[in-house]
Amino acid sequence: MKIYTKTGDDGTTGLFGGTRVPKHHIRIDSYGTVDELNSWLGLIRDQNVDQNSKQQLITIQKHLFTVGAILATDPEKEVLKNGKQRLKITKVGTEEINFLEISIDEMDSQLPQMTNFILPGGHTTVSYCHIARTVCRRAERISTLLFENEPFDSNVLSFLNRLSDYLFVLARKLSYNLKANEIKWVPKKKD
Numbered sequence: 001m002k003i004y005t006k007t008g009d010d011g012t013t014g015l016f017g018g019t020r021v022p023k024h025h026i027r028i029d030s031y032g033t034v035d036e037l038n039s040w041l042g043l044i045r046d047q048n049v050d051q052n053s054k055q056q057l058i059t060i061q062k063h064l065f066t067v068g069a070i071l072a073t074d075p076e077k078e079v080l081k082n083g084k085q086r087l088k089i090t091k092v093g094t095e096e097i098n099f100l101e102i103s104i105d106e107m108d109s110q111l112p113q114m115t116n117f118i119l120p121g122g123h124t125t126v127s128y129c130h131i132a133r134t135v136c137r138r139a140e141r142i143s144t145l146l147f148e149n150e151p152f153d154s155n156v157l158s159f160l161n162r163l164s165d166y167l168f169v170l171a172r173k174l175s176y177n178l179k180a181n182e183i184k185w186v187p188k189k190k191d
Contacts, residue, residue, distance in 0.1 A: 008023065011023055011024075013028060015027065015072055015073065015074045015077075016069065016072045016073040016074065016077075016086065016087070017073060017074040017076075017077030017078070017086055018074075018077065019074040019076070019077060026142065026145060026146050026149070027071060027072070027146055027150070029142050030071045030139065030142045030143045030146045031067075031068040031071035031072045033135065033138055033139040033142055034064055034067050034068045034071060034139050034143075034160075035064075035068060036135055036139075037064060037132060037135045037136050037139050038061050038064045038065070038068075040128065040131055040132035040135055041057050041060060041061050041064070041132055042057075042061065043128050044057060044125065044128050044129055044132060044170075045057040045058065045061075047124075047125040047128065048125065049125065049174060049177075050177065053170065053173070053174075056103055059099065060100075060163065060166075063092055063096050063159065066089060066090070066091065066092050067092055067156050067159060067160070069087055069089060070087065070091065070092070070152055070153060070156055071143065071146070071152065071156070073086060073087055073152075075150050075151070075152060091153055091155065092153070092155050092156055092159045093155050094155070096155075096159055097155065097158050097159055097162055100159070100162040100163060100165070100166045101162060103166060104162075104165055104166050104169050107169045107170065107172075107173045108169050108172075110173070110176070111169070111172050111173060111176055112176075114172070115184070116184035116185055116186055117184070117185040118172075118182045118183060118184055118185065119183040119184075119185055120171070121183070122175050122178075122180035122181050122182060122183065123174070123175065123178045123180035125174050125178065126171050126174050126175050126178065126180055129167055129170055129171035129174055130167075130168075130171050132167050133164050133167035133168050133171065136160060136163050136164040136167055137164050139160055140157065140160040140161055140164060143156060143157060143160060144157060
């Protein structure tokens with residue numbers, strides 16, 4: 001199998017199911033942003049982080065491939081003529097969302113209480129985590145727009161929403177573990 005097919009040379013790409021759409025289609029933008037997010041998570045995982053966080057990130061990356069597959073499926077071709085689902089994989093659901101919530105709660109219980117917003121940064125690894133969080137938010141925004149026009153499993157939206165929360169708390173945990181300084185944002189008051 002060759003990597004290049006030349007079928008996209010006209011500015012279109014194929015969805016799962018064969019439908020061709022422009023490469024700038026919102027569906028492509030949504031799962032492309034999820035792919036970008038997955039790459040950032042790989043970069044975070046490649047840093048000097050604890051083994052538990054690495055394992056959690058691998059699990060999340062696998063779930064993001066599932067999210068990408070759901071987003072890449074043409075809703076009109078989601079069900080085959082025989083009535084079976086085109087995607088023969090376990091979908092992202094309450095179990096995966098609960099995994100994120102439990103992980104958030106475990107990390108948060110070990111951190112000092114947050115009293116202000118914090119500025120992203122303090123350590124390269126922490127900064128990567130904040131970038132991933134913002135890419136996740138963008139994936140969520142694009143996916144909600146797609147959902148308004150071409151609905152798909154709403155658990156995908158919940159998963160992305162919870163994942164951005166997870167990445168925020170992970171950034172705080174990594175700051176704590178790396179003894180990086182969290183700089184609080186304290187707005188300057190007007191006179």
